[in-house]
Amino acid sequence: MTRKASPTIALFPEASFGAALNCVGIAQALRAKGARPVFICHAGFSGVFADYGFQEYQLPTDEPLSESQRQSYWQAFVRRHLPHFRLSPIDQLETYVAPTWQAIVDTAVNAEAPLRQLLARLKPDAVVLDNVIMFPAIAAAGCPWVRVVSCAETELPDANVPPYLSGLGVDDPQRAAFEARYLAACAPAHDRFNRFRADAGLGPLPKGQFLETSPDLNLLLTPTIVRRERAEPLDPARFVYLEGCVRSEGPFEVPVFPRNGGPLVYVSFGSLGAMDVGLIERMLVVFDRLPARFIVNAGGLRDAYRAVPDNVYLDAWFPQPSVVAKSDLFIHHGGNNSFCEALRFGVPSLIMPYCWDGHDNAQRAEETGTGDHIGRDGWTEGVLEKAILGLLADDAMRARLKDNAAQMALKPGTDAAAQAILSLIRI
C-alpha cells in the first residue's frame, strides 16, 4: 500500500499553551514530511497557529464571551484559585482539581456538536488530540485518532507509577489516601462525563479517568531520562515515547542588562503562574543579590512590576525553546512542555509547582537528578538562593544533562511523532 500524497492531519490541542505549542512542533514536522497539518482550535486560540503558518478552524460557540466577561472570569478565577495554588497536592483536590474537571467536562460537552460538524466537513486522514478529556466526535470521525499524552507519564495509571497529580514518590504511604480522595473529589464531574459519553454512543470510563487510550496510536512526551519502569509495559505497537516535542522558534537575542554578568536563568511559570505577581516579586528580591542574570516571563501583568533589579529582564512573552537553549538554569512550574524543553537543551530545572502534573514533574526532577524543586509557599529567601546557586554550581548534573540532551537531539520527538502519525495513514 502507498501513503496518500498530502494527508490532512487535524490537530486538536486543548486551550492551553503547553498543548498548543506541543502540537505546533508536531505540525512543523508533519509539514516538513509533506502532510497538510491543520488546527482545530477553541475560541480565543485562533491566530496562535496561524502565526506559525497553519490553517485554523475555530470551533464555534453558542455564547461567545465578550472581552469584559472574559476579564471578569479571569479576575474571579485568579482571586479564587491563587490561594489554592499554595496548598499541597492532596489539599488541591477539592479546591482546584474538582472544579477544573467540571470545567473541562463543560468544554467537551460544548464542543461536541460543532466538532462533529467540522470533522464531517474536514474529512481529515487522522486526528491528533492533545487533551486530558475525550471528545466523542473524534471517535466517530471515521479515521485513526492519536492521543498525545502531554502531561507527565503519571497521566497513564500503573501500579509502579505514582498517582496522577499527587506529586508523590512511587512507594509513598500516602498513595491510597490520595487515590481515594481523588476519586471522591472528581466523582461528580466523572459521573456527568460518563452520562455524556453514553448519550454520544461511547462506553463509560473507569473511575477517575476522562480519556481512554487510542486504539491507533498514543504519544508520550516522556524522555528516556525521566521514564518509569511500568508494572505493565505499554504496547510499543500503540505507544510511542517521544524524546520531548520541541517546536522550532526564531532566534533569541539575550538582552543587555545594566548588571550584565554571570550565568543566565530563565523563569517562566506559564501564563497562569505569571498571575501570581506577589510570588514573583518576592523572587525578584532574591534575584537582585545573586551573581546571575534573570529573564522573567511576566505574562500579561508586566505593568504590575516596579523597580525591577538591574540583573532582571521582564517581558510578556518569549520564544521559550530559544531562550532555554541559551540558559544555565530554568525555573518553571513543572509543566510537561517546560520540563521537556529543559531536558532537550540540557538545562537543570528548578521546579516550583502550583497545580496539576507540575507536582509530578517536580518530584520526578529530584528523583532523576535532572533538577530540584521547592514548594510554592513557605520558602524563605535563603532556601530559594541556595536552590538556585546549588543547581548553577552542580557541574556533574550539568554534564549529565548535556550528554542526555545530545542523545535527545539525535531523535527529535517532533519527527518521531510525525512519522508515527503518518504511518497510520494508508489508502
Add this chain to the structure above:
Amino acid sequence: MQAAARRPRTNHLDLAQRILDVARQRGFEPGTRLPEQQIASLCNVSRTPVRAALGLLAERGVVRWEAESGYHLAIDLTAQASVATELPAAEEDELAEAILRDRSARRLDQTVTVAGLMRRYSAERKTVLKALNKLTEENLLDRAPGQSWLFRRTPDDPEAQGDSYEFRLLLEPAAILTPGFRLDGARAATLRQAMEALVTLPDAAFDTREFQRLDIDFHGMLAEGSANRFIADALADHLRLRRLPGIYAGVNVFRLRQSLREHLVILDHLESLQYEVAADLLRIHLRLSRNQRPQAASRGAPALFGTISRPE
C-alpha cells in the same frame, strides 16, 4: 558615560545624518564630490559645522578626503536603507537609549526625576537634561511638575497595541489615498533590496532587529509620502513609538517573514501607481499584524485577552 569627552557633538551627528540623507535623495554615487559650500547650502547651515560633520563621516569611512579635491562619497548609499548605524552615538543618545531600555524592562517607574537619573546612570545634569529633552521632543516623555518627567503610554501592552493598530488602520491607508501621495523611489528601491535579503534568511538566522528597522522605515516611507502634512506628522510621531525596545518581542519569525512579503506586494502596487489596491493591502497587512495570542489560558478556562488588574 565616562568616554563622553571623545564623543562627537549631537548637532554634528545630526548634520552628518542630514548630509547622507541629502546625498541619498539626490542619488549621489560612490565617488561623488561633496563641496563644503554646496553641502552647506543644501543643508541650510554654514560651512564650519559642515566641515566638522564631514570630518566625522570621514572617520567612519563613509566619505574620504583628498588633498586636491576635498571630500568624496566613499560608500554606496543605495546598498543600505540607513547609515545611522555607521555613526557613533552621542552621550545623551546613549543615555536616552538606556532610559528607554530600562523603562521597557520596568526598571524605571513611569515618573522619573533628573536627580534620580543622575544617580542611576552616574551622569552629569546637563547630559540627563539633554536626554530627557530629546525623549520629550520625540513625544516619548512629558514634562511633569517640578523636576520630574512622565513616560507616555507606549504600545507595549495588549490594550495599547490594539489602540495603536486602530490608529494606524485609520491613518496609514489615508496617507496613501490622499491625493498627491508620492513614493520616494530611491528609498523604496533600497528598502526592497533589504527586505528581499531578509526574507530569505532561515529561521535560525533571522534578524529581528533588522526587521524592526525595515518595518519602521517602510511604514515611515508611506507616512512621509503623504501630501497631507498633518497625516504625515501624526503617523511619524506614532511610528516613532515602534522603535522602543520590546515592541516587536514575541512576534513569530513566520509572521515577520509573512509581513515582509506583504510589504513587498504593497510596494509593487505603489510602484505601479495602484494606490487603492495598495491601501487595501495595507489594511489587510495591519489587521494580520494585529492578531495576538491570549494573555492567559488554562484547562477548562476561556482564553484571556486584554488585561486584568493585579490580583491581591
